Amino acid sequence: MLTTLLDGQKSDILFPMSRKLTARINIGILLLLGAWVAYTQNQKQPPQLTLNKVKDDLYEIEGDGGNVAVYITNEGVILIDDKFDQDHDAIMEKIKSVTNQPVKYVMSTHYHADHSGGNAKFLPTADIISTANARKNIVEHVQSNAPPGVMPARITFTTETSVFLGGKEVRARYMGRGHTNGDAIMYFPLLKVLHTGDMMAGTSPLIDYPGGGSLIEWTKTLDEAMKLDFDTVIPGHGAVTNKAGLMTYRNNVEKLQKRVSGLVKEGKKQDEIAKVMTDEYGWMPGSLQQQWSVPGFFTEFKK
Numbered sequence: 001m002l003t004t005l006l007d008g009q010k011s012d013i014l015f016p017m018s019r020k021l022t023a024r025i026n027i028g029i030l031l032l033l034g035a036w037v038a039y040t041q042n043q044k045q046p047p048q049l050t051l052n053k054v055k056d057d058l059y060e061i062e063g064d065g066g067n068v069a070v071y072i073t074n075e076g077v078i079l080i081d082d083k084f085d086q087d088h089d090a091i092m093e094k095i096k097s098v099t100n101q102p103v104k105y106v107m108s109t110h111y112h113a114d115h116s117g118g119n120a121k122f123l124p125t126a127d128i129i130s131t132a133n134a135r136k137n138i139v140e141h142v143q144s145n146a147p148p149g150v151m152p153a154r155i156t157f158t159t160e161t162s163v164f165l166g167g168k169e170v171r172a173r174y175m176g177r178g179h180t181n182g183d184a185i186m187y188f189p190l191l192k193v194l195h196t197g198d199m200m201a202g203t204s205p206l207i208d209y210p211g212g213g214s215l216i217e218w219t220k221t222l223d224e225a226m227k228l229d230f231d232t233v234i235p236g237h238g239a240v241t242n243k244a245g246l247m248t249y250r251n252n253v254e255k256l257q258k259r260v261s262g263l264v265k266e267g268k269k270q271d272e273i274a275k276v277m278t279d280e281y282g283w284m285p286g287s288l289q290q291q292w293s294v295p296g297f298f299t300e301f302k303k
């Protein structure tokens, strides 16, 4: 920030002792200090989560990590995902504001800590279910780096499984690679609602190549999901949307595919592609997209 401030004031640098420049630097330092104080204060505050009603007995919890779905039945609650370890108490508080039923199942969309970080705290009292690959990714990649709370599910499936509770169903399906090699798309047949995990998240996809992700397969996987009968979509991150919203996202993934394919075939180097991604897609330097997605483009798109 300070460097940028100085870079932007090149004419002033000719007169390094000018009061104007000194004043600007002081303001820059104050802004930096202010940002740091705000940051550290933020860390001490409990996570701010919001609970929104989606349909009938289905709610979603947004904020700090992936969107959690809360499905209430008269035999217990089914959750989709459980955010970070630090969010557990705030999640339970939100659930208790709408039901006294205990959480019986956590159905996990994928292995990332912002979706599976609550696993350690739910495992003693709930069954956690994930794809076999999501479990494998936790065992192989995550546990060596140990983000707090990420624990593998005790129950896994490869293609499809369902939880039936209190006369209601949640169907988990692996439809192919995309964000990772183990993303489950969750379907609530009675409500015609989809929880996509990070197969739809924010505005631009994160392809986790180290976790088996694929930009080429991503659109095919979403095409499978589009075949289901639904009208409402809870994305992995961002606001609840509808089928058209998911279609728009799918088409944007296809545009990204074509852009990346073109750049790799033109022989562009990694730093050049990284810059295009920052300029056109807002993938900031140091972001997970730059770390996980850009290097993998060369393997996936090289022909």
Ligand SMILES: [Zn+2]
Binding pocket: 110, 112, 115, 179, 198
């Ligand atoms: Zn993710």
